[in-house]
Amino acid sequence: MAVFLDAHDVAAIVNETGLESFWLRLHDYLRHDFLRWEEFDKSPRSACHFPSGVIELMPASDHAAYAFKFVNGHPGNTRRGLQTVVAFGALADVETGYPLLLADMTLATAFRTGAASALAARSLARPDSRTMAIIGLGAQSEFQACAFRVIMGVDNLRIFDIDPRAAEKFARNMARFDVSIIRCSSAEEATVDADIVTTITADKKRATVLSGNMIGAGAHINALGGDCPGKTEISRDLLLRSNIFVEYAPQTRLEGEIQQLAPDHPVTEIWETISGAKPGRRSEREITLFDGVGFAVEDFSVLRLLMDLSRETGVGQTIELVAELADPKNLFGLLQLRNNERRYA
Amino acid sequence: MAVFLDAHDVAAIVNETGLESFWLRLHDYLRHDFLRWEEFDKSPRSACHFPSGVIELMPASDHAAYAFKFVNGHPGNTRRGLQTVVAFGALADVETGYPLLLADMTLATAFRTGAASALAARSLARPDSRTMAIIGLGAQSEFQACAFRVIMGVDNLRIFDIDPRAAEKFARNMARFDVSIIRCSSAEEATVDADIVTTITADKKRATVLSGNMIGAGAHINALGGDCPGKTEISRDLLLRSNIFVEYAPQTRLEGEIQQLAPDHPVTEIWETISGAKPGRRSEREITLFDGVGFAVEDFSVLRLLMDLSRETGVGQTIELVAELADPKNLFGLLQLRNNERRYA
Structure with a gap:
């Protein structure tokens, strides 16, 4: 199971931690990661350009964790009452490839940009x-x-x-x-x-x-x-x-x-x-x-901090972001086993 | 708000639609997208290799929608009772850059591979x-x-x-x-x-x-x-x-x-x-x-089908995957507005 933090959860984590403490810890996490800069796989971001804007995927990883961020840039959005930039991201365990954390990163990006x-x-x-x-x-x-x-x-x-x-x-x-x-x-x-x-x-x-x-x-x-x-x-x-x-x-x-x-x-x-x-x-x-x-390493740092603070504060929901199978070789079994489970939007 | 489908929701959509109908519709969606192959932005996948396996991001987009998939490949996972491959993905609106759908893709990848x-x-x-x-x-x-x-x-x-x-x-x-x-x-x-x-x-x-x-x-x-x-x-x-x-x-x-x-x-x-x-x-x-x-275009097709079927069947939850702001220029306001909202894992 992965932890999911929406923007209100991120805000709750910041408030629970205290705004000043949150800034200082984020500074420390960023500094720690900048000090081991050469350990990171610094892939270039993948960008798709459209007439209306751009959508990017920004990955960064070390030997233990893999992070990526989905982020857009759409200058015309404010005319529609939408934000120019929104973002979400995930942190995964390098050892198994399983995702650990999914989080809104609109707020987290703003924090990491300030702290950097x-x-x-x-x-x-x-x-x-x-x-x-x-x-x-x-x-x-x-x-x-x-x-x-x-x-x-x-x-x-x-x-x-x-x-x-x-x-x-x-x-x-x-x-x-x-x-x-x-x-x-x-x-x-x-x-x-x-x-x-x-x-x-x-x-x-x-x-x-x-x-x-x-x-x-x-x-x-x-x-x-x-x-x-x-x-x-x-x-x-x-x-x-x-x-x-x-x-x-x-x-x-x-x-x-x-x-x-x-x-x-x-x-x-x-x-x-x-x-x-x-x-x-x-x-x-x-x-x-x-x-x-x-840069993506900064997103890595803030996701790592949010993961740790979610554990410390208890804020966040758990979601089954990827299928958890009783028998990992029997994916097809998932179709029959849960016939009766339905959720409505 | 975005729709979230976990693997059980995907299974419920398949069962609700009927397995045979689901296969036929998936075939039609794939065929439709293969027929307009040249309209797609076919970015190469971004792969990060580790001693234990690989983690990849696979994007594909046309003029209306942008899709990406996070997928791993960890051969040693079965020894831990985990799957070798798990995946999740998202579909976003190209016009605004906002995500529309987040879905487990462990099951969806298996379906699209069969249909392709x-x-x-x-x-x-x-x-x-x-x-x-x-x-x-x-x-x-x-x-x-x-x-x-x-x-x-x-x-x-x-x-x-x-x-x-x-x-x-x-x-x-x-x-x-x-x-x-x-x-x-x-x-x-x-x-x-x-x-x-x-x-x-x-x-x-x-x-x-x-x-x-x-x-x-x-x-x-x-x-x-x-x-x-x-x-x-x-x-x-x-x-x-x-x-x-x-x-x-x-x-x-x-x-x-x-x-x-x-x-x-x-x-x-x-x-x-x-x-x-x-x-x-x-x-x-x-x-x-x-x-x-x-290939990523196949993931695009199955995500598009899941989005449509989620609307038709009503299966899925809505989540605030990215922050929804009353005033899109006042991101900082989010910190104060929701002081009292907390969620516990």
Whole structure:
């Protein structure tokens, strides 16, 4: 039997664990997995493109567990009252191939994206960073704010979105957290005196949300909006002035901000920085940039955490995701044995 | 909301529909999809190999629906009382990317494999075929026997397995069907006077279950046991004497019986034969061979049928596989809204 967690179960697990503890544990699980990066089978994601959007399967595995995520990207969904991105995933036992966990990953993806950004920033932002600009106040924005509050101690937020209702939603959601929020009327105003600048707009094209004149010496840029081919947010000149860090270079060169640069432009994989094998920030005045596109190992980490927390908290249902047979060689017997069992939708 | 069908629900749908009607509808869905083969996005399967086995993701999509299957292959599982192969899959709406159906596919895979074999045999076996040898009486064997009974009118079965208990299980499961069964003491004996020979043993190596001297003029060979690199059942000389048909040549050349042949050995994709674009059997005396490895389009077909039959029969549960948000831009709101909802495993 496998455990099934829908989004409300994931929310219940977070609440049961405590939001701050959940962020810290997720950070630790991610860090643990980034430190053993080379143990993972890092298959490329399988993507199917349609006129309306994209559907992807993202697998990652180590010697003990196999994870995959189903995730879409449909920019027109908001017009229908649907989310642009939804996701679900599973964790399986490598020894038997049987699935252990099936979970909604809409919420889990948002959490792991926030925690991965903050984990990267621990090596890349100046340690005294307290002020973060957030440009783009969509579904991911509060997760970034929370992750940086808990993991990095960032408690001043300068926020901007072209839609004022997005800023209102952000302020409402963040009201219970110990952060000061300054609403700005432009991206440029938001970046003033920011130690860290997070960009995460939804525009599916080559946009310039952040250009060189907006960023001062010593800033860290947490660039999350360049996440598929043809979608970027950072000006090329600013990229060329920055020390760039990525999750997995072969994927980021296709999907991230660095698709604007030469295919051999030097970048550092963040796991090498987290492990101490390569330096992160090298000076107080350097501009660092994390070109985050999201990688399957991060989904692996959050599924592993959800599996452990489901056991600890007791939250979740068990389902027979694959047939459990009394005689494993008699699959056909299943047809006759349970004639009378019916369920109605 | 998505519909979830576990194996018992799939069995209930089959029973509710009637086994014979189910086979005929599955045949029609497969035929319909094979006839529009070129409309499908036929991504290669993504496989992760481990010392204990393999885990694969198999996607296929047309302009309306996207399907994928998670499937393992762990030869050592039977020692633990587990199945060698289990599977589950999902069907999603291409227009929005939202999942519509999640289903156990252990049973569904067995059904689609049987129906695809019988569909291929309709173009390849002699139309008057009544007698089929089945060599290898594992989990798939009854599904083959049933599919050929319903779709091809095959009512004489000559069966063999090295394990006599497998033959007993087979005879027990097939007792309610209108077929005569002759238990044979060798593969060679089973093939005597057989119009069709189905090979489906589990040996994960290059074995010779069927060699040239066992097969007479005019036979059709339904070769299912060569289904991964390094695993074949048919002797090379018999392959060279046969007119060979496959599902999708790029995949079968890696996984099927034809991995034993030169990479340019001529084969015909079965969709071309079903559509009438290329001939199937060309004479009464020709040996035809279907080198079936299973392809993602067949999973697409069976998931589509299960979706339709779930609606028709009312069998299935609805689950919130991905988060449904009142405000699609306020994912974070999910954390606070449902504080009190908890479920216990």
